[in-house]
Amino acid sequence: MDYEGFFRSEIDALRDEGEYRVFANLERHVGAFPRATRRRDGAAQGANDDRHEVTVWCSNDYLGMGQNAEVRAAMVDAIETCGAGAGGTRNISGTNVHHVALEAELADLHGKESALLFTSGYVSNWAALGTLGSRLPGCVILSDALNHASMIEGMRHSRADKRIWKHNDPEDLRRHLAALDPARPKVVAFESVYSMDGDIAPIAEILDVAEEFGAMTYLDEVHAVGLYGPRGGGVAEREGLMDRLTVIEGTLGKAFGVMGGYIAASTALCDWVRSYASGFIFTTSLPPAVAAGACASIRHLKGSDAERMRQRAMVALLRRRLDQMGIPHLPNPSHIVPVMVKDPVKCKMISDILLDDHGIYVQPINYPTVPRGTERLRFTPSPLHTEADVEHLVQSLHALWSQCALSRAVA
Ligand SMILES: *Cc1c(COP(=O)(O)O)cnc(C)c1O
Numbered sequence: 282m283d284y285e286g287f288f289r290s291e292i293d294a295l296r297d298e299g300e301y302r303v304f305a306n307l308e309r310h311v312g313a314f315p316r317a318t319r320r321r322d323g324a325a326q327g328a329n330d331d332r333h334e335v336t337v338w339c340s341n342d343y344l345g346m347g348q349n350a351e352v353r354a355a356m357v358d359a360i361e362t363c364g365a366g367a368g369g370t371r372n373i374s375g376t377n378v379h380h381v382a383l384e385a386e387l388a389d390l391h392g393k394e395s396a397l398l399f400t401s402g403y404v405s406n407w408a409a410l411g412t413l414g415s416r417l418p419g420c421v422i423l424s425d426a427l428n429h430a431s432m433i434e435g436m437r438h439s440r441a442d443k444r445i446w447k448h449n450d451p452e453d454l455r456r457h458l459a460a461l462d463p464a465r466p467k468v469v470a471f472e473s474v475y476s477m478d479g480d481i482a483p484i485a486e487i488l489d490v491a492e493e494f495g496a497m498t499y500l501d502e503v504h505a506v507g508l509y510g511p512r513g514g515g516v517a518e519r520e521g522l523m524d525r526l527t528v529i530e531g532t533l534g535k536a537f538g539v540m541g542g543y544i545a546a547s548t549a550l551c552d553w554v555r556s557y558a559s560g561f562i563f564t565t566s567l568p569p570a571v572a573a574g575a576c577a578s579i580r581h582l583k584g585s586d587a588e589r590m591r592q593r594a595m596v597a598l599l600r601r602r603l604d605q606m607g608i609p610h611l612p613n614p615s616h617i618v619p620v621m622v623k624d625p626v627k628c629k630m631i632s633d634i635l636l637d638d639h640g641i642y643v644q645p646i647n648y649p650t651v652p653r654g655t656e657r658l659r660f661t662p663s664p665l666h667t668e669a670d671v672e673h674l675v676q677s678l679h680a681l682w683s684q685c686a687l688s689r690a691v692a
Contacts, residue, residue, distance in 0.1 A: 299625050300649070305642055307337070311353070314345040314665050319642065335642040336670055338660050343508060343616065344588040345665045346538030346578045355577035356539075359570035367566040371555075375565060379572035386579050387531075387543050390506075390514050392523045395551035398543050399560065400567055402503050402532030405542030406431035407438065408560030409530065410470060410499065414439025416557055417466040423457055425449065425471040425482070429501060432470055448475075451486040458494040467496035468527075473516035474504035477651050477659065479617030484517055488525045497527040507536025508589060508616060513582040533575040537582070541567050541575055591664035592616060595671065599662050602675040607689035608682060611657075618660040619646075620678065622687065628656040631681050639677040 295301040307317040321331040369375030387396035399405035421442040447453035469491040491498045502515035510518025517523045533541035611619040622628040628645040635641040643658045
């Protein structure tokens, strides 16, 4: 077989569909978030000609905690005292005081007995759902139709029976649950904030239905931890529902600004996943400095509402200005502002012009991440964007909307 030819033809097929991904090469700067230096294609490190300053509008470092002074100090201190890597899997010499402290911090954040760390949110979903689905005898997983790829892969890997219920629809969930053998173990898996539309699940109603049928509940709060609730425990904390959820899953890589994933649940459940999940057992644990940084970030956001309040103000300002300019965006109750272009070619073109001519970086979101015809620019205002940043963005979009003959929203 012509292996190289095969790889190239697969890539060409993506290019033809407009689905080939190009990464922006960014250098972020402490103290300057959300600004970064972008190197254009092919420019080598050190070359001065092909770089320019951009304002990042699509970061999942939602609160700028990746550059927070306490977080950086904790990481530097842990590197200086513990070194670079963990040196092993959790079982074989790789458990550090910082991992243990972080798991206690996470259990406390979610009001659970225990928490268990993974190397990413992706791995936590894949490993936890994979283990539940494969080891609970006769298990059925009931999955929201828009669940994240990491949950879908975990369920697929588990080979458990799966039922997909209509997105955010407790009544459809009820119909599926009612049709199942009451004796079978069931896991209802869903998210709180959905990252592409920015809508929020009716968690209480989903819990009512799940409890009625004796199902376990598994909530991905990846886009909510740090951001919602008085201590940043997520939407379930804000709504007083954490104790009713069996498992809360989160990431340390988005609002907490570092890296890693976790589940928070009962001691027995965490101990069981710790003991049986391949994706937990057979991999080197997070560097101690990463755990220390995440711990500092969580502690900071437990005690400080300032970042969350300022972020909300910037989100509200951006929405208000978009409305005034007639630029269509999805209304939702979260911090995610999807501006709808509804055309893959124009979506990519607008983001290229914003980047090259306006110093605004927002990645176009096209199929297969979102359905065809709903192509969008997904903006995530942070507490560190200024009023002037918002105005520059809105004026740039205004000009491009006319240039590209895109339809306006009617007020
Ligand atoms: C990003 C994401 C994950 C994965 O988290 P990482 O820590 O980035 O691996 C899981 N679930 C959802 C809904 C996500 O958007």
